[in-house]
Amino acid sequence: MAIQNNTGLRSFRDIFFIAAGFLVIMPILGLNRTTDFIIFSIFVMGFNILYGFMGRLSFGHMLYLGCGAYGMTLFTEHVSRNPFLAVIAGVCAGVLIGTILGPIVVRTTGACFALINLAFNQIGYFLVVVAFSKYTGGEDGMSVSFSKFGFIDFSNKPFKFGFVLLCLLLTYYLLRKFISSPYGVLIKSIKENETRVKFLGYNTFVYKWITFIISTALSAFAGALSMLNYGYVTPSFIDPSRAVEVIFAALIGGAGSLYGAIIGGVIYMAISNYLASYIPRWEMFLGFTLLIVVFRFRTGVWGYVSDKLKGRTKAVPVRTL
Amino acid sequence: MEKRNIIETKGVTIQFNGLVAVNDVNFSMKEGEAVGIIGSNGAGKTTFFNLLTGMFPPTSGTVFCDGKDITRVHPHKRVMMGMVRTFQLVSVFDSLTVVDNLILSVTRFREKQISKGGFFFADAHHPSVLKTCEEALATMGIEDKANFMTSELSYGDKRKLEIAVALSLKPRILLLDEPFAGLGDFEIEEVSSIIRRVKESFSFIIIEHKISRIVDLVQRLSVMHEGRLIAEGVPAEVLSNPLVREVYWGKEEGLVCSV
Numbered sequence: 001m002a003i004q005n006n007t008g009l010r011s012f013r014d015i016f017f018i019a020a021g022f023l024v025i026m027p028i029l030g031l032n033r034t035t036d037f038i039i040f041s042i043f044v045m046g047f048n049i050l051y052g053f054m055g056r057l058s059f060g061h062m063l064y065l066g067c068g069a070y071g072m073t074l075f076t077e078h079v080s081r082n083p084f085l086a087v088i089a090g091v092c093a094g095v096l097i098g099t100i101l102g103p104i105v106v107r108t109t110g111a112c113f114a115l116i117n118l119a120f121n122q123i124g125y126f127l128v129v130v131a132f133s134k135y136t137g138g139e140d141g142m143s144v145s146f147s148k149f150g151f152i153d154f155s156n157k158p159f160k161f162g163f164v165l166l167c168l169l170l171t172y173y174l175l176r177k178f179i180s181s182p183y184g185v186l187i188k189s190i191k192e193n194e195t196r197v198k199f200l201g202y203n204t205f206v207y208k209w210i211t212f213i214i215s216t217a218l219s220a221f222a223g224a225l226s227m228l229n230y231g232y233v234t235p236s237f238i239d240p241s242r243a244v245e246v247i248f249a250a251l252i253g254g255a256g257s258l259y260g261a262i263i264g265g266v267i268y269m270a271i272s273n274y275l276a277s278y279i280p281r282w283e284m285f286l287g288f289t290l291l292i293v294v295f296r297f298r299t300g301v302w303g304y305v306s307d308k309l310k311g312r313t314k315a316v317p318v319r320t321l
Numbered sequence: 322m323e324k325r326n327i328i329e330t331k332g333v334t335i336q337f338n339g340l341v342a343v344n345d346v347n348f349s350m351k352e353g354e355a356v357g358i359i360g361s362n363g364a365g366k367t368t369f370f371n372l373l374t375g376m377f378p379p380t381s382g383t384v385f386c387d388g389k390d391i392t393r394v395h396p397h398k399r400v401m402m403g404m405v406r407t408f409q410l411v412s413v414f415d416s417l418t419v420v421d422n423l424i425l426s427v428t429r430f431r432e433k434q435i436s437k438g439g440f441f442f443a444d445a446h447h448p449s450v451l452k453t454c455e456e457a458l459a460t461m462g463i464e465d466k467a468n469f470m471t472s473e474l475s476y477g478d479k480r481k482l483e484i485a486v487a488l489s490l491k492p493r494i495l496l497l498d499e500p501f502a503g504l505g506d507f508e509i510e511e512v513s514s515i516i517r518r519v520k521e522s523f524s525f526i527i528i529e530h531k532i533s534r535i536v537d538l539v540q541r542l543s544v545m546h547e548g549r550l551i552a553e554g555v556p557a558e559v560l561s562n563p564l565v566r567e568v569y570w571g572k573e574e575g576l577v578c579s580v
Contacts, residue, residue, distance in 0.1 A: 182428045183441045185421050192414045199374065201400030201429045201490060 011176040015169050018262060022165055025266070031157045032229075033273060038164045039225045040249070041265030042171050045258060046218025047246045049175060052255030053184070054211050055191030056109065059243050060117030063124040064216040066238025067093045068223025070128060070136060073144045073233045083146040083154050087224045094220020098213035106208040109194075121240040129235050141234030144227050154228050164225055168262075171218060175258055178214070187211055245272070248286065252293050254300020263302050324351040325388065327494055327524050328404075333372055333382035342368040343379070344548035350541070352493075356526045357535040357556075360545035361569065366528045367409055369545065370498050373526075374406045375399050386494075400429075403493030407500060409528075411479045413486070415472040419463070421445070422471055422482055423454040426489045457489045458482075461515060477508035484512065488519060495525040501534055513538060532560065532569075544569070 026034045043065055051057050071093025072086045080086070105116055128136045136142065146154050154160055178184055186207055189197045197204050227233060236242065245268065253264020271289065275282040297304040329349040335342050343365045350356050360366050372379050375396040384392045386402055394402075414422050424445050458464040461481040466474060474482065480500065487495060500516070501509045516525075516538060529535045532542075542559040544552040546568045552559050559565055 177442050180445055181441055181443050182424055182445045185417065185424045185445050188417060188421075189414050189425060192416050193412060195376070196408075196412050196414070197425070198396045199400060199406060200425050200486070201397050202425065203395070203397045 011173055011180075014176065014259070015173060018172060019165060019169060022168075026161070031161050033269075035157075035161045035164050035229050036273075037266050037269045038161075038168050039222050039229060040269050041262045042168055042225065043219055043222035044246055044249045044253065044265040044268075045171055045175060045261040046215050046222060048250050048255060048258075048261040049178070049187075049218070050211060050215040051247075051250055052257065052261070053179065053191065054187040054208065056106075056208075056212075057114045057247070058117040058215075059114040059247075060119070060121030060240060061215075061219055061246050062238055062240055062243045063117070063121040064094050064097060064219035065223040065226075066124060066128065066235075067097045067216070068220025069227050069233050069237040070223075071220065072224040072227045073142060074135065076144050076146065077142070081145065081147040083152070083228060086144075086146065087221070087228065090224025090227070091217050091221050094217040094223070095213055097220075098216030101216075102209040102212045106205065106212050118240055118243070121238070121243065125235065125238050125240055128238050136235075137233075139235060141232060143232045145231065146228075160228060164229070167221070167225060171221070172258060172262075179258065183207070248290060250300075251290060252301060254297075254303035257300070257302050257306070259306075260300050260302035264300065267301065324353065326350065326385070327352045327354075327387060328373065328526075329385040329388075330373070331383045331385070333369070333379045333384060335368060335372060335377070336380045341548050343372060345382070346545075346548075346550050348543065348550060350524060350526065352524055354524050354541060355520055355539045356524075356541045356543060357532075357539035358526060358528045358543045358545060359530060359532055359535075359569075361530065363547075364545040365548040366530075366545050367498055368548075370406060370496055370526075370528065374404060374496060400490060403491070403523075404496070405487045405490045405492035405494070406496040407483050407487050407498055409498040409502060411476065411483050411503075413471050413479050413482050415470075417471055418467070419458065419469050419471055419474065419482060420451065420454050420467045423457055423486055423489055424450060426486045427453045427457065430489075430491050453489070457485045460488065460519070461485045462511070477504050477511075480504060480508070480512065481515075484515065492523050492525075495523050497525060497527045499528050499530070501529060501531075509534060532556075536560075 022034060022038060025037075029037065043061075046064075047058070047061050068090035072090035075089035076086045079089070101120055105113065105120070108116055129138055133139075148155075152159070154163075186197065186202060190204055190208065194204050223237060226237065249264040249268035250261060251264070252267050253262065254260030271286055272282065275285055279285060293300060299307065326349045330346055333346045333348075334344055346369060348369075358366050358369070371377060373384060375391070375394060378393055382392075383390055386399070386404060391399060391402070427450055428440070428445075455464055455467065458467055461484060463478050463481050463485070466478060471479065471482065480503075484497075484500065497516070500512055504512065513534065516527075520538070527535055527539060536542075536556050539556065541554065542552075542556045543550055544559060544562075544565050551568065552562045552565045554562075
């Protein structure tokens with residue numbers, strides 16, 4: 001019997017590699033930027049479970065990021081300044097919006113799915129900037145502050161970095177569990193042929209809804225962590241025109257792989273952070289990068305690398321049971 | 322003792338933009354029976370299957386399973402009632418490995434095998450699940466391809482995999498939609514001998530358009546023509562029915578020998 005069964009070991013090995021990777025690039029990029037990169041990677045992972053694994057492309061994921069950011073900010077403003085509770089509140093905001101919008105959104109596929117998310121994002125943007133500007137600070141946004149207790153101090157940069165890295169590893173572990181469970185097989189099957197999955201006795205609607213909630217919750221988690229990092233929320237956190245960032249990142253890294261999401265997040269952030277200081281219109285370069293990725297590396301950077309690695313192992317004789 | 326009807330339809334009709342694809346079909350089969358549905362292309366056989374399995378609801382008429390009205394029941398619930406189907410165009414998940422194709426159907430009915438963690442957290446490749454998958458593949462004789470990507474399989478192997486998936490859903494009624502389409506003679510022989518081997522444990526309906534391939538598999542034949550069920554009965558009787566001969570082979574008597 002040689003069907004691979006090493007998921008447990010593998011996820012610990014991966015966690016070690018991811019932590020080591022970020023610890024290596026941390027001195028190069030600086031604490032602030034690395035923290036930022038990590039948070040964005042969590043967002044890409046949240047997006048990727050929907051797009052890469054279940055095959056539903058959303059143009060409106062900024063809404064869910066924004067929900068986390070605003071949910072957390074409003075929580076600290078009105079309820080409690082405990083940073084942990086506030087992050088949980090942000091995630092709950094994401095779960096809530098996923099639960100409410102899910103039944104409408106997941107009925108659709110393809111372009112309709114992408115645009116219906118965008119439509120909700122536009123509505124959310126309007127609500128934040130205009131309709132509820134009294135509570136959200138409108139265009140100006142509002143600042144967030146947290147209480148400190150003992151060594152838990154989110155104005156301390158290394159602590160923040162450590163906490164965010166831990167969050168990334170936790171997210172990775174959780175998603176790795178999901179992906180290697182029967183549920184993971186189910187969403188990959190839905191990506192390929194949803195009708196067939198129904199005829200295997202599964203209510204696909206419910207599972208699509210659950211996947212959507214996982215995705216919105218993780219996006220909101222990233223939004224809430226951004227608040228820990230910046231301490232200031234502005235409408236740019238919910239701006240629908242920024243939705244393309246996460247799509248680019250997922251494509252560059254390789255949709256349909258957890259590693260790919262993290263690598264894509266880091267590459268995208270590196271391009272947008274560093275290139276912008278040298279080339280005024282750096283978006284053009286991003287466009288070229290995407291063209292190259294789409295034509296040359298169909299499965300993204302990570303997909304290409306892992307294919308190469310697998311190519312090497314292909315020389316090993318075919319396993320038998 | 323009279324066995325009860327496991328499937329029954331009454332006046333089932335479906336129209337697509339004025340085209341009546343299935344027209345007033347009254348069909349029934351008893352538990353443990355093996356029925357073949359034959360008919361030319363476009364006779365409405367597959368559409369009738371889609372109505373039985375709930376792909377879409379009929380325009381009018383009722384479908385019963387075990388005497389219960391299931392006309393508006395969702396496909397996934399029908400699967401849980403034991404109604405399992407395969408598709409005319411072989412339908413497996415090309416982007417998964419052969420084993421992963423079986424995991425969903427294997428875990429559906431053996432929830433105890435998903436150890437701790439349940440559906441969301443348990444390891445899909447748990448040894449006990451893999452063992453069941455392996456057995457299912459061994460029934461079809463493709464256990465040596467368990468780790469292959471499904472897209473690398475030949476069409477015949479994909480068909481066998483699809484049947485393995487269907488069998489691991491523990492069907493009470495298995496609906497096979499042209500299982501021999503696109504297979505070579507040798508593979509047809511393999512697949513039909515597998516069906517012959519396992520068919521005792523459930524009722525099944527098989528669609529085919531070459532009569533010769535199923536005549537020894539089924540106890541009863543139904544003939545569809547232009548959406549209607551025009552004849553029913555034991556194979557020999559149906560095949561000698563003049564109406565069937567006329568619609569199936571045309572009026573030229575000479576073609577009958579192609580059976």
